[in-house]
Amino acid sequence: MEVTIIVLVLSVMVVGLAALVVLQSRQLRQERHKQAAASPPPQRVAQTVIPEPTVAELQAKLTAVYEREINKSGETFAADLRGTSAKLSEQVTRLTTKVIEEELEAYQKTLEEVRQVATGAMNQIREAVEHQRIELRQGMEQELATERQHLADKFDAKMGDVIASYISESLGSGVDLGAQMQFILTSLESHKSEIRKDLLDGV
């Protein structure tokens, strides 16, 4: 923005100088015409006759001086303009470089801050994911162990049922109460008090 304003001001100055040159050139021509118009007509009495060649020579010299002055002014102006342009270019370059450097620096700073924030967020996410992973793994391992134990218990119980049923059914066809009497009486004896209590409390 600042650079644009400077360029605009310099351009206005250049245009102004050019306009000034054109104006001066016009004024010089007008002065020459005025002088030519104001010069009194040659008097016959004291008329000094200037030879034509002299007039032409003076005319040529005047023209040459005038053109030299014009060229000199133009060269001076061109030199000033070149200098100004060079300075302007240098200034623009310097300002542009400075602005770009500042912008780049600010951009890098912002970028660094964003990078730090992003890195922090990424680290937090990574930690959270790691924590979650560990928890999930522990939970799954525990669940797996529980399930394994449950299956093992179920298998043991089932196997016990199978074996017990097999033995029970195998014995079912060949019952010998006589051989069992001792076991039966021993079982009754060991629970005598419970049976007595239950029967006599109910009476």
Add this chain to the structure above:
Amino acid sequence: MAFELPPAVYSAQLLESVIYDLEQYLEWHRQSSVKQKVGAKPAAEPSHSAETAQVIKIYLQGQVATVAALEALLGELKAVSLPEVHITLAALPNHAQREALVAWFRANITPHILITFVADRNLGGGVVVRTPNHVFDFTWKQQLLAGRSHIAEIVKRV
């Protein structure tokens, strides 16, 4: 109850049978008395079971059997409420086994107890004692099932 039932009368059904015999006899006696009074020929004396005879013998304790005594016995038997236990075995016990079990219950629990025997071959072995409020399962099957956790340990050791 003032007297103990003989081992042969161990169940509620047998006790009912004894009561039935006594009722039949007393009814026959009444009818016979009436028939005697009117000069009619009385019916034949009803038979009774050996268990009934044993009960009467124990009740009378050597005294002479009278109608009044039998009526008193009948009244006592009908009024009494004895504890009852159901015993389930893998097979029905024979006479000796039944006597042994009845003797054990009457000696160790109470002399006045009635026992019902039930057979269930699925038990394999052992006994189930069912009282009014509880079931005591001393069967082999129950013991095998209770100790099934040991089966896995035994299998692992083998």
